[in-house]
Amino acid sequence: MKPLKIILITALVISLIGPLFAQSPAEFNKRGVQYGSDKMFEKALREFDKALDIYNKASARVYHNRGWVLEMKKDYPEAIKNYEEAVRRNNLQVPSHERVGYLYYKTGDYEKAVNTGEYVLKIDPENQEVIKWLPDAYTKRLQQRQREIAAKKKAAEDKKGEEKKKCQDEEVLPRHDHFFLMTLDGVIRTAYYYRGDNTGYKYDKTQGYLAPFPYKFYMDIIPASFLEFDLLVANPYLGALTPNVVIQTERFQTIFHLGKYYLGVGVMFNHFRDDFVYEEKVTLNDMKAGLVFGVNADKYRMRFLFYPRELPHDGKQSSGKTLDVDYVEYSVDYRIDKTFSFHLLLSANDYIFYDHNEKISHYWGVYEAGLGLAVSKYDSMTKQKSFAVTFDFILRLYMRDLNNPNPYRVFNGQGWMGANSEKWFKGDPFSGFRCTGHVFSLRGDEFVAKNVFLYQKLIFELISGEEDHNDISLLLGAGLKF
Numbered sequence: 001m002k003p004l005k006i007i008l009i010t011a012l013v014i015s016l017i018g019p020l021f022a023q024s025p026a027e028f029n030k031r032g033v034q035y036g037s038d039k040m041f042e043k044a045l046r047e048f049d050k051a052l053d054i055y056n057k058a059s060a061r062v063y064h065n066r067g068w069v070l071e072m073k074k075d076y077p078e079a080i081k082n083y084e085e086a087v088r089r090n091n092l093q094v095p096s097h098e099r100v101g102y103l104y105y106k107t108g109d110y111e112k113a114v115n116t117g118e119y120v121l122k123i124d125p126e127n128q129e130v131i132k133w134l135p136d137a138y139t140k141r142l143q144q145r146q147r148e149i150a151a152k153k154k155a156a157e158d159k160k161g162e163e164k165k166k167c168q169d170e171e172v173l174p175r176h177d178h179f180f181l182m183t184l185d186g187v188i189r190t191a192y193y194y195r196g197d198n199t200g201y202k203y204d205k206t207q208g209y210l211a212p213f214p215y216k217f218y219m220d221i222i223p224a225s226f227l228e229f230d231l232l233v234a235n236p237y238l239g240a241l242t243p244n245v246v247i248q249t250e251r252f253q254t255i256f257h258l259g260k261y262y263l264g265v266g267v268m269f270n271h272f273r274d275d276f277v278y279e280e281k282v283t284l285n286d287m288k289a290g291l292v293f294g295v296n297a298d299k300y301r302m303r304f305l306f307y308p309r310e311l312p313h314d315g316k317q318s319s320g321k322t323l324d325v326d327y328v329e330y331s332v333d334y335r336i337d338k339t340f341s342f343h344l345l346l347s348a349n350d351y352i353f354y355d356h357n358e359k360i361s362h363y364w365g366v367y368e369a370g371l372g373l374a375v376s377k378y379d380s381m382t383k384q385k386s387f388a389v390t391f392d393f394i395l396r397l398y399m400r401d402l403n404n405p406n407p408y409r410v411f412n413g414q415g416w417m418g419a420n421s422e423k424w425f426k427g428d429p430f431s432g433f434r435c436t437g438h439v440f441s442l443r444g445d446e447f448v449a450k451n452v453f454l455y456q457k458l459i460f461e462l463i464s465g466e467e468d469h470n471d472i473s474l475l476l477g478a479g480l481k482f
Contacts, residue, residue: 057090064096076103094120098129105133110141179222185455185477187214187237193469204471208235209248209271216477228255228262238349238366239437240461240471241398245351245364246270246325253292264292268307270325270351277353277362284323284353305329309350309415320357326350326415338378345370345394350415354407361407363414363432365399370439388445396437396461435465443475454478 067082083100086093101116117134120127189204205212214237220230232251248271255264268288275281290307309326328348335341346369353362372392376385401413406422413420418432443457457475 057093059089061086061090061093063089064093064099067096067099071099071103076107079103080107092123094124094127098127101130102133105137108140108144110137110144113137114141180482181218181220181479182481183216183218183477183479185216185475186211187459188474188476189213189237190472191240191469192472201472206235206237207244207247207274210235226257228257228264229253230255236349237473239396239398239439240463240469241434241437241467242364242366243276244274245272247273253290255292255294257296260295260297262292262294262296266290266292266305266307268325268327270323272323272353278321278355282319282321284321286323286325288325288327290327300332300334302332303329309352320355322354322356324350324352324354339376341374341376343372343374345372350399352407352414356407359405359407361404361414363399363401363404365397365415365418365432367397367399367417368394370394385445386447390441390443390445392439392441392443394439394441396439398434398437399432400434401432435463435467437464437471438462451480451482452478453481 063082063086067079067086070076070079070082073079080100080103083096083103086096087100090096097116097120101113101120104110104113104116114134114137117130117137120130121134187206189206190201191204192201206214208215214235216232216234216236218230218232218234220228222228230253232249234249235247236249238245249268251266251268253264253266255262266289268290270286270288272284272286273281288307288310290305292303292305294303295301305327307325307327309324326349330346331344333341333343347367349366351364355361370392372390374388374390376388378385397417399415399418401418404412404414406412407414409421410416411419411421413423413430413432415432418430418434420429420431423429423431439459439461441457441459443455445453445455447453455475455477457477459471459473459475461471461473463470
């Protein structure tokens with residue numbers, strides 16, 4: 001009777017719990033939908049969870065088997081993907097954790113290998129598979145971390161070195177970022193006369209307030225990043241054929257920096273004292289206000305100066321004689337790198353002497369178009385320019401128009417490239433043009449101390465046309481820069 005009882009009890013248990021094992025995910029899903037329709041939401045969710053649990057466990061075994069086949073094929077990346085999907089669907093499926101952990105170890109992903117091995121031992125402390133490779137994975141993970149730390153340190157040092165080098169390169173580039181610059185130079189002029197009585201060489205005087213030769217004093221001060229002042233005092237060198245039209249020029253400019261752009265205003269004074277214009281010694285002064293505009297970028301610097309002419313007419317208190325001067329300059333300095341640069345210069349200078357009593361005017365003008373190249377050498381210890389050589393070529397246009405009977409008419413041959421509107425269709429549209437000069441110069445700059453430099457410039461000007469001489473000049477100068 002006892003065996004019969006056991007059989008009956010077993011049959012009863014099977015009859016009670018057997019249907020649960022026979023049920024599929026579809027049946028649980030169907031029952032969940034029915035509970036949802038009856039607004040029994042908690043029961044519906046439990047039925048759906050049962051369906052998902054059965055489905056995920058079954059599919060986890062399928063993904064594990066796919067991973068195993070791909071591992072046998074040595075397609076480790078795809079095998080890892082399938083094992084990872086298996087444990088995602090059933091996180092307690094230990095064999096899948098074992099295999100994916102081993103493949104992490106085999107493919108060099110020691111961080112994931114150690115994390116997976118530790119998880120397997122946590123849920124299965126007696127596991128004998130992961131302990132075969134886990135100790136070596138610890139060692140190799142440590143080595144891998146040390147290599148990564150060393151690589152990051154080296155990358156940081158390289159980046160720091162590049163930034164330091166960039167800062168050094170920017171520091172040695174000849175940029176307009178000094179706080180104080182001062183230069184003083186003078187020009188010794190000799191002319192080679194080849195026509196008339198003055199055959200041969202002769203020293204040419206250029207009378208000035210301070211010395212009988214061309215000179216220039218220049219000072220540039222930047223007290224703050226947004227503010228700049230510059231001062232120029234000069235007896236200007238105006239080429240071989242321009243007479244002593246001024247004995248001194250002063251110019252003071254205030255410039256405001258707005259990022260890479262700058263804008264400023266200035267005032268310019270010119271002084272004349274001689275007798276070659278009016279046949280008597282006369283002292284005349286001219287004052288002009290002007291504008292400054294420019295760009296100071298990383299690779300180039302551009303500057304535009306504009307001091308315009310006026311149309312003067314003296315009042316009753318005047319002597320009847322006046323001087324009117326204008327100046328326009330456009331310059332560009334482009335740096336290829338810290339050792340090589342080139343520059344461009346376009347400028348125009350007009351000097352007009354009025355005799356209002358006689359209603360005539362006299363005019364001299366100098367227009368220039370120049371191109372130059374500079375090669376520099378830098379001291380690797382001081383990170384400063386130690387020597388530079390500059391070659392320039394300038395095409396100089398000389399203008400002259402004397403005893404003009406239309407002193408106040410625009411385009412009367414005085415200024416504006418010598419343009420004359422009355423003679424435009426009479427074969428002489430630029431009646432104020434005289435001749436051209438071709439100027440070649442070679443300059444050397446050398447730092448003799450940290451902030452002190454010397455420079456020399458040899459200038460040769462070849463005059464075209466029927467003029468009587470060429471010009472040879474030597475410029476000597478010194479400067480301070482802080």
